[in-house]
Amino acid sequence: MKYSIIVPVYNRTNEVAELLQSAEQLNFNRDNFEILFLDDGSSDELGKFIHSYRSESNLAIRYIYQENTGPAEARNNGMANSSGDYFLFLDSDCLLPPQWLNKIDGALAEHHYDAFGGPDTFHESFSPVLKAVNYSMTSFIGTGGIRGNKNSFERFYPRSFNMGISKKIFENIGGMRLRYYGEDTDFSARIYEAGYKVGLIPEAFVYHKRRTSLPRFFKQITRIGMSRIVIGKLHKHMLKPVHLLPAFLILGLVALLLLTLLLPAVFAPLWYLVALGFVLICLLAFVQSFQMYKRIKVSLLSIMALNIQVFGYGYGLLKGIWKFHVLKENIENK
Structure with missing residues (x-):
């Protein structure tokens, strides 16, 4: 067995059904990969669904149940019970293009990566909200291109929505050590620090649904901001001023508001500059999104x-600073 695809799942049976339907279309030898679903204490009868599932293309599917301990421990459990020479991590809300495994296999044959990852993108069938979230998460003004973009301003760190490692990495440095906050980024950093060869495979993309509503997206992004603070405590070189810009923006706006209340004649005119900058950024987002999707509704949602x-x-960064630097909460099992 060459590849073990490891998918942690918690109450996402509908997503698993869609993921499996996309996996049926993979044009890769069925003897060379398996799919492991790690059930992290679900209550929606995921196990019953998996056991009753009949693959149209003879997929090798395995199911492992564990008490709820988080996605990192589920991935570790998956690695400990896998048969493959390489472990491939996916999120349950991903869909696979038919060539996904072929692109990984070809890149490994050419570059001999020890660890690797690919980008995430949208599928044409996605809702307008999902396409807007995809724009925000993949655009340069949204993330700086750090999620699988060759033109990123910083080093590529594979993320667990589309990430792979060789078995020897797990055997030598162990698995993921954080429970929720930045577990995959910390894992990638430890892989680099151990001297392994890490690479981006741009062609090995997945279709990633992420969050299905804007409120859920806000909650996810807040957690990601907190994760950056945790990662910065463990790997100081991975927290740079550029990462803190959204937090500086919030603090700057609050400071300007307070100064305007105290000295309106002096500081009130500055709000015109703030408004101008806001309008220009929103206009840029609208244009870029429209170039991608050719739909006004999606472009307006992309601004949101x-x-x-x-x-x-930015809120997540500030919350993380408060929790882990001011209150000095322990980051273990976070």
Whole structure:
């Protein structure tokens, strides 16, 4: 067995059904990969669904149940019970293009990566909200292109929505050690620090649904902002001023508001500059999104998603600083 695809799941049976339907279309030898679903204490009868599932293309599917301990421990459990020489991590809300495994296999034959990852993108069938979230999460003004973009401003760190490692990495450095906050980024950093060869495979993309509503997206982004603070405590070189820009933006706006209340004649005119900058950024987001999707509704939603991302991430950064630096909460099992 060459590849073990490991998918942690918690009450996402509908997503698993869609993921399996996409996996049926993979044009890769069925003897060379298996799919492991790690049930992290679900209550929606995921096990019953998996055991009753009949693959149209003879997929090798395995199901492992564990008490609820989080996605990192589920992935570790999956690695400990896998048969493959390489472990491939996916989120349950991903869909696979037919060539996904072929692209990974070809890149490994050419570059001999020890660890690797690919980008995430949208599928044409996605709702307008999902497409807007995809724009925000993949655009340069949203994330700086850090999610699988060759033109990113920083080093590529594989993320667990589309990530792979060789078995020897797990045997030598162990598995993921954080429970919820930035477990995959910390894992990638430890892989780099151990001297392994890490690479981006741009062609090995997945279709990623992420969050199905804007409020859920805000919650996810807040957690990602907190994760950056946790990662910064463990790996100081991974927390740079550029990562803190959304937090600086929030603090700057609050400071300007307070100064305007105290000295309106002096500081009130500055709000015109703030408004101008806001309008220009929103206009840029609209144009870029429209170039991608050719739909006005998606472009308008993209403006909302971008603002949710910036302010949600900034809020998460500030919340993380408060929890882990001011209150000094222990980051173990976080």
